[in-house]
Amino acid sequence: MKCESNPTEVRDPIIAVVGLGYVGAPLALALAGHFEVIGFDRDSKRIQELQSGFDTHTQEHFTPPNSLHYSNAREDLKKASVFIIAVPTPILSDKTPDLTHLQQASQIVGSVLKKDDLIVYESTTYPFCTRHYCAKILQKTSKLVLDRDFFVGYSPERINPGDTRHTLRTITKLIAASTPHALQRIQAVYGRVVDSLHIAPSIEIAEMAKLIENAQRDLNIAFVNEVAMMCDKLGLSASEVLEAARSKWNFLPFSPGLVGGHCISVDPYYLSYILEMCAYKPKVLSMGRLVNEQMPAFLARKIHTLTLDSKLAAHKSRVLLLGLSFKENCRDMRNSKTPILRKKLKKRGFRVKVYDPLIDGREAERMFGFKPLKSLEGKKFDIIVLLNAHKEFLSLNLREYANPTHIIFDIKNALPYATHRL
Ligand SMILES: NC(=O)c1ccc[n+]([C@@H]2O[C@H](COP(=O)([O-])OP(=O)(O)OC[C@H]3O[C@@H](n4cnc5c(N)ncnc54)[C@H](O)[C@@H]3O)[C@@H](O)[C@H]2O)c1
Incomplete structure (x- = not known):
């Protein structure tokens, strides 16, 4: 279903973006134009450079807004109720998925999870990974139950580094969630920073769509x-x-x-x-x-x-x-x-x-x-x-x-x- 972005959230959440690389850093900055954002990365050097207002990936200087707090302290994540995870998903030498970063990020987020929190994965991964791998880690670490206590979503990143025409705002953002209410919350978040959203019927459809886009x-x-x-x-x-x-x-x-x-x-x-x-x-x-x-x-x-x-x-x-x-x-x-x-x-x-x-x-x-x-x-x-x-x-x-x-x-x-x- 294709829809124009239409924010529905009444109370603005505090958002944590976990993993501030090519995907996470610009997303955190864009979200900070509308929400209070915690930009979290485990790499302290990356945190320092972003705090100083310089991104080595883009070689651009910027002024971090007051609404954006960069941190590598897990404690700081406790304030957030929406978590967006954008950590790397590389392959191992035998060409199978290396899920270490997803696992560690899910453990970190799981350790601070509260009732009604929402976790959206942006990292590229295979169908069923979000629900069967990541959400299980969240459940195990937090002792909370998926779709009763917390909710997950998936929204693959489609940016193209070096491409100034297709930007975070102009690229249609694919979104999917574990429940209709979680979907509304995701829509309300991304709807502020992108012009157009496409709702996939399930998380697995969105995961598969991302993979075939690149495979094609x-x-x-x-x-x-x-x-x-x-x-x-x-x-x-x-x-x-x-x-x-x-x-x-x-x-x-x-x-x-x-x-x-x-x-x-x-x-x-x-x-x-x-x-x-x-x-x-x-x-x-x-x-x-x-x-x-x-x-x-x-x-x-x-x-x-x-x-x-x-x-x-x-x-x-x-x-x-x-x-x-x-x-x-x-x-x-x-x-x-x-x-x-x-x-x-x-x-x-x-x-x-x-x-x-x-x-x-x-x-x-x-x-x-x-x-x-x-x-x-x-x-x-x-x-x-x-x-x-x-x-x-x-x-x-x-x-x-x-x-x-x-x-x-x-x-x-x-x-x-x-x-x-x-
Ligand atoms: N770069 C792109 O153009 C692009 C485009 C589309 C999709 N993606 C996908 O988005 C995801 C992120 O890619 P990227 O290019 O931004 O990666 P990246 O390597 O640039 O950045 C990832 C960041 O995550 C941090 N990180 C790793 N593990 C962490 C953890 N446990 N907790 C906190 N921070 C952690 C790293 O320190 C790093 O700063 C990947 O799945 C990638 O396939 C990337």
């Missing part, structure tokens, strides 16, 4: 990535083929590229996990993941072939990979596939450097074990590979950093002067 994107990209691989085998230009196909009104304009990040490259595994619990192995979903995971190896082979064709010696060639965040115009490096491509190229004998002006170099070193370049000043390369179409890269003349015999391989089809594309 993963599959669409997997298809064009395979188009790139097939065109390569056929000696055709994938960019030209895709441009020709896009001239048809209903051809979906997806572009090939590395698929990293904490959503698209992770959520399909959450879906596979719950289906495998039901003795069903998703086929299309798994093939999409497989193709996208093969992209770094495909690109490494392709770069090697281009080098041989251009009479450059792999072991002497200096390669510059442009882009370490998982996508364009964003600083988030989680599950970036650039380090995998770097490793594969190094194995082939290339001397590889990575540059990304958006990321935090020290954080990159901690995450991946190598130092990205701090600047391109005075550097020259034989092969320059554009992996992310950051605005900053598009405004450079990359030829200034290339040796006379060079390759500029543009994966994103964004540089008019590129020597090679997919």
Whole structure:
């Protein structure tokens, strides 16, 4: 059911947002325009930076309003009657859901829960996780009973970091709850900060909807990535083929590229996990993941072939990979596939450097074990590979950093002067 936001709450609740990352921090700030908000994170460094009015994720300065109290003290949560949980939901090395953060956040909230409290999960997760996993922890920790003493809801976050057009306010917010009254309360909260709400008939529908939204994107990209691989085998230009196909009104304009990040490259595994619990192995979903995971190896082979064709010696060639965040115009490096491509190229004998002006170099070193370049000043390369179409890269003349015999391989089809594309 689609509805315009329509606040119905009579008395405003105090809201706690638990987990102040990419999702929680902007949500807490938006809610604080209308409610008293406790922004809770277990990371004291994160609390300090937000208190000082700076968000490293967006690199933006802001003035925290008086209605927003940042804290990492569990005691402070006792004042809240609505809890919104936005903690990470990554995967383990065997690609199964890592629910540690959800478990810990639910335990923390459960330990302060009172009668009539409402807990809304925003973290992406698989169907039945909110009701059967998270709510059970809340019950066990609080000794209260779901739908008698406390209520749960689910409202997946749909923000897209780096996208200034689709914002918290303008993206339709999907909401669902364990009881009709809880739903009204959720509507009254989100209705103040978003323009439009969509009510899902159940929490599980909303959980599943979030997963298939991202799975669909993963599959669409997997298809064009395979188009790139097939065109390569056929000696055709994938960019030209895709441009020709896009001239048809209903051809979906997806572009090939590395698929990293904490959503698209992770959520399909959450879906596979719950289906495998039901003795069903998703086929299309798994093939999409497989193709996208093969992209770094495909690109490494392709770069090697281009080098041989251009009479450059792999072991002497200096390669510059442009882009370490998982996508364009964003600083988030989680599950970036650039380090995998770097490793594969190094194995082939290339001397590889990575540059990304958006990321935090020290954080990159901690995450991946190598130092990205701090600047391109005075550097020259034989092969320059554009992996992310950051605005900053598009405004450079990359030829200034290339040796006379060079390759500029543009994966994103964004540089008019590129020597090679997919
Ligand atoms: N980032 C996005 O663009 C995006 C978009 C849609 C959905 N999501 C989903 O939203 C959820 C949150 O993602 P994110 O990107 O904001 O994560 P994040 O890693 O940026 O932030 C999570 C924050 O939660 C804190 N945290 C972890 N465990 C905690 C606990 N037990 N108690 C209190 N704080 C805790 C961390 O310290 C961190 O600051 C995930 O499920 C993600 O898949 C994210």
